[in-house]
Structures are given as C-alpha cells and as structure tokens.
Amino acid sequence: MISARQLLPLLVGAAFGTGGWMYGSRGAGTSTSGNGATADDRLRIASEEIELLQRENESLRSLAQGGGEFAVPQEMIDQVQEDYGLEFLASPVVHMVAGEELGYRIEAAIESRMGPQGIDDRQEAFQRIGWLDPGDKLLEQLVAIKSVGAKGWFDEESGDAWVTDDFDLKNIPDQAVLLRLLVRVLLDQHFPDSSVYPGDDAARAKEALHAGAASGAESRFYAANARAIGFLPSNENSAAARLLLVLSEFIQGLTMFPAMEGKNLADTLYVKGVEEFSDGMRNLPESTFGVVFPNAEKRGGKVDFPEIEDEIYLEESAGYLGIRLWISELGDVGIAEQVARDWSKDGYALFADGEVSTGLMWKVEFQTAGSADIFQEAALQRAGAMAGLESAAELGVLIEATDGRFFRVERISETSVKFVNAAKRDTAEL
Structure with a gap:
C-alpha cells in the first residue's frame, strides 16, 4: 500500500x-x-x-x-453533551475524505502512534510469539479492518473524526456513525491519551472503553429509532464482517474486544449515571484484565530481562487479552479464558540476535501453578508446531526448526514460564 x-x-x-x-x-x-x-x-x-x-x-x-470539513448538526452535538453530562471543550472537527483515501490516513495514524519502526517491530515480535503466521501483514490487516466498508473513523492521534464522501445524514445508519464519532471526540477531549505511549495492553484497554462507550451510544440510537419507526435499520458493515472472517484470529480478537468487553464495561458505567461514568473514564483500567474484571485487584508490572545483553528493540506485555488469544488458537476457548483470568504479569522482548536477525523472549507469571502448567503445555505445543515438528517440544530441551531457528520452553518458577524463539543456539539457552 x-x-x-x-x-x-x-x-x-x-x-x-x-x-x-x-x-x-x-x-x-x-x-x-x-x-x-x-x-x-x-x-x-x-x-x-x-x-x-x-x-x-x-x-x-x-x-x-482531507476534503474539507463536514458541518455537524447542532442538535447532534447537544444530544451527545446531554447524554454524557459533558460539554465539548472545542467544536468537534469532522473531516470529509474520499472513501478510497481513508485507508491511507488510517495507515499513517497507526504508524505515527507506534513511533519509528514500531509497527515493524511488532510485526516481527507477533510472528516470533505466534500470534501471526509468516504470511500475515499486521499493518495491512489493522488498516483493512478499520477502513473496508467504513463510513467513518476516529483519529486518536489528532482527536478529529473523518467521514467518507458517500456519507449522507439522511440515512439513519450514517446518523449513527456520526453519533459514534462525536462520542469519541467528546471522550478524547475530556480524557485524552497521556503524552507517553502507555504500552500496548494499556492502550488496548483505553481503546476498549472509549470505543465501547461509542458503540453503546450507537446501539441506544438504533433502539430509539426502532421504537419510533417500528423497525431496526440495518447497520451491518457486510464488507467488514466478511473481511473479519479471513483475518488472523489475533486481529479478530483485538477487533472484537472493544465491541464486546469494552462495551459491556462502558454500558455498565453509563447506566450508573454521569458521575460514575466520568469517574470510570477518568480512572481507566491499566490493562485488558482490568476491562474484563474491573473490581479485581490490579495486576501487571515490569518484567526484567537481565540475561539479554544485545540491543532490545521492543519490550511489551501481552496482557490478559494476548494470553487468551494465544491459547485459544490451540482450540479450547474455555481453557484459554481460565488461564488468562489467572494472569499475574508478563513481558516479552524483541532483541538483536546475530547480525541480521532477532530473537524473542517471553516471560509469563500466573497466580497459580495450575495455570502455569496449562500455559507451559500450550507453549510446548506452540514451539513444536512453529519448529515444524509433528509433536510438542519437551520442557527445557532446545529444538531446532526446519528454518534454522531455535526454540526452548523453560519453567523458571512454580508459577512462571519462559518461551524463547531465537536465531542462535546459545541465545535460546539463555
């Protein structure tokens, strides 16, 4: 692209x-x-x-x-302000752009948000962990799921909204799109991102709450129209729905998290009233675990990699959501949920491993040894599959893949597991 x-x-x-x-x-x-x-x-x-x-x-x-600005009806601005008990700090800006150009703008925003080499490092790290297959293109999939068939998009970088040139306020689904975008602008003005990127898991938690709140407003709008006119207009983006089915399971999971868990929590806060909602948005969960279990004790924390002496390109956390998606790909969603719920903290590092390649080390800690056992078995299956073996790897045993890479799964404590995907043999033994 x-x-x-x-x-x-x-x-x-x-x-x-x-x-x-x-x-x-x-x-x-x-x-x-x-x-x-x-x-x-x-x-x-x-x-x-x-x-x-x-x-x-x-x-x-x-x-x-961007094709100029779209004139937002004052009554819609008033409606959003009334619903959330908040006033726009500045007039909401909604740009109009050609539909075929929207994807380019989304691409640029994603790259800007991730920083120099950020999306490339994640592409490589996600493949080393196993969230993406070798042929999957992270940026292309993220852009596609946000742009294909879309009538509007909210830019987290600028705080502005965009609608496509076929947008028509005479259509109820388009009215719903604009309402959703206005909610995103309002929440961004009152509860903006910090100047420092908080990390992937925290960013996913924030996106889940803001996007979930906007989806809730959209759903209430459709329900009100259904009561008024006697039927529910279709709001399905059929092109996006078909696309979602062919994307990687990891991208599917990232896409559905705001629409499901994020919306559930945002709706719960909304029905409690303006003060509860604003307080929830002001004190966002710091992890995807907190989105799903808002009343549980906070989890997470820094994971160190003292054994890595080479340059580290990227350090991130998979978090509750990453763990759940990683295990669910092995076929049992129930077990994946059980293990992810027991997540305590984790961290992975993408680092220089040889002159032209990278290594990946991932450490995961759970609340109980039982969940660590299940994760360990999943990691052994994953390592064996990624190495091209017909059977699972063995704990603590170095295995060489058909492409020359090396894998090893180690139990580093009663409740902690380490997964290594390396380019060099001695690195895999760290």
Whole structure:
C-alpha cells in the first residue's frame, strides 16, 4: 500500500505533467488558430483548460487537507453533551475524505502512534510469539479492518473524526456513525491519551472503553429509532464482517474486544449515571484484565530481562487479552479464558540476535501453578508446531526448526514460564 505522503507527490507530479501537456497543446492551438479559430473559440478553449486545472488543483488540495470539513448538526452535538453530562471543550472537527483515501490516513495514524519502526517491530515480535503466521501483514490487516466498508473513523492521534464522501445524514445508519464519532471526540477531549505511549495492553484497554462507550451510544440510537419507526435499520458493515472472517484470529480478537468487553464495561458505567461514568473514564483500567474484571485487584508490572545483553528493540506485555488469544488458537476457548483470568504479569522482548536477525523472549507469571502448567503445555505445543515438528517440544530441551531457528520452553518458577524463539543456539539457552 502506498502511504498518503507517497501518494500526494505522485499526484502532484501527474498534475504538473498534465498541465504541461495542456499548456503545450494550448500553445500549438494558438499558433494555428489564426488560420481558422476565432477569438471567441480561443477564449472558450482557454477558459475550459483553466477550469480543468482549477478542478485538479482543488482535488489535490482536498487530498492534502482531507476534503474539507463536514458541518455537524447542532442538535447532534447537544444530544451527545446531554447524554454524557459533558460539554465539548472545542467544536468537534469532522473531516470529509474520499472513501478510497481513508485507508491511507488510517495507515499513517497507526504508524505515527507506534513511533519509528514500531509497527515493524511488532510485526516481527507477533510472528516470533505466534500470534501471526509468516504470511500475515499486521499493518495491512489493522488498516483493512478499520477502513473496508467504513463510513467513518476516529483519529486518536489528532482527536478529529473523518467521514467518507458517500456519507449522507439522511440515512439513519450514517446518523449513527456520526453519533459514534462525536462520542469519541467528546471522550478524547475530556480524557485524552497521556503524552507517553502507555504500552500496548494499556492502550488496548483505553481503546476498549472509549470505543465501547461509542458503540453503546450507537446501539441506544438504533433502539430509539426502532421504537419510533417500528423497525431496526440495518447497520451491518457486510464488507467488514466478511473481511473479519479471513483475518488472523489475533486481529479478530483485538477487533472484537472493544465491541464486546469494552462495551459491556462502558454500558455498565453509563447506566450508573454521569458521575460514575466520568469517574470510570477518568480512572481507566491499566490493562485488558482490568476491562474484563474491573473490581479485581490490579495486576501487571515490569518484567526484567537481565540475561539479554544485545540491543532490545521492543519490550511489551501481552496482557490478559494476548494470553487468551494465544491459547485459544490451540482450540479450547474455555481453557484459554481460565488461564488468562489467572494472569499475574508478563513481558516479552524483541532483541538483536546475530547480525541480521532477532530473537524473542517471553516471560509469563500466573497466580497459580495450575495455570502455569496449562500455559507451559500450550507453549510446548506452540514451539513444536512453529519448529515444524509433528509433536510438542519437551520442557527445557532446545529444538531446532526446519528454518534454522531455535526454540526452548523453560519453567523458571512454580508459577512462571519462559518461551524463547531465537536465531542462535546459545541465545535460546539463555
């Protein structure tokens, strides 16, 4: 996919090329027009060419600036403020953009949010852990699930909302989209992200609550319309629904978490009243575990990697959600939920392992030895499968994959397990 910053210079160059061709034609026409064309003809041709260039210039400006702003009806602004007992700190900005351009904007926002090399490091780390298969493209999947068939999108980086150029407020589903976006803008203004990226698991928790609250507003809007007009208009994005089925199970899980667990918690806070809702948004769960179990004692914490002496590119936590998705891919969702619920803390590190490759070390700690046992067996199965073996790996035994990589699963305490995917033999034995 060509990024927006790459696409615009190409289009500008094409416009200049077209303008040059037209200018040449106009010059040629002028040199011969004295033989047949009248002054009126020459003026008409010049006016048409100027109009065409102006349209092209407006198109390029629209591409660069987002296609202008969409005028949000005041009654919708008032409705959102009344529902949540909060006022917009600044007028909500909703841009309009061509549908085919939305994906480029989403791509740029994701890359910006992750920082330099951030998405590339996660692509590699997620494959080393086993959340993604070798052919899966993380960025492409994240962009696709947010853009395919979408009528609107909220940009967490800028706090602005976007609607596509086929958006029409006469349609009830489009009204619902705008309402959802306005809720996201309102919550972002009052409960913004910190200036420092909090880490993937904490970011997923925040996204779950904000997106879940917006989904709740959308659902209530549809319910109110169903009572008023006697039926429920379809709000299904069929293209996105079909796409979700073919994406990796990990991306499916990330996508559904805000729509399910995030919405459940946001709805619970909403029905308790304005003060409870605002307090919940002001004191967001710091992990995906906290989204699912908001009344449980906080879990998580820093995991150290003193054995890694080479440069560490990325340190992150899988968290409750990452553990659950990792185990559920082995086939038993119930067991995955059971083990993830017993998660205490975890951390993984993607690090330099040789001149041109990377290694991945993941340490996971549970509340009980029983959950560590189950996770250990899952890790042994995963290591064996990733190494191309027909059977599971053995605890503490180094195995070499068919592609030359090395895997090892180690029990580092009664309740803790370590999983290593390395490029070098001695690294896997750390």
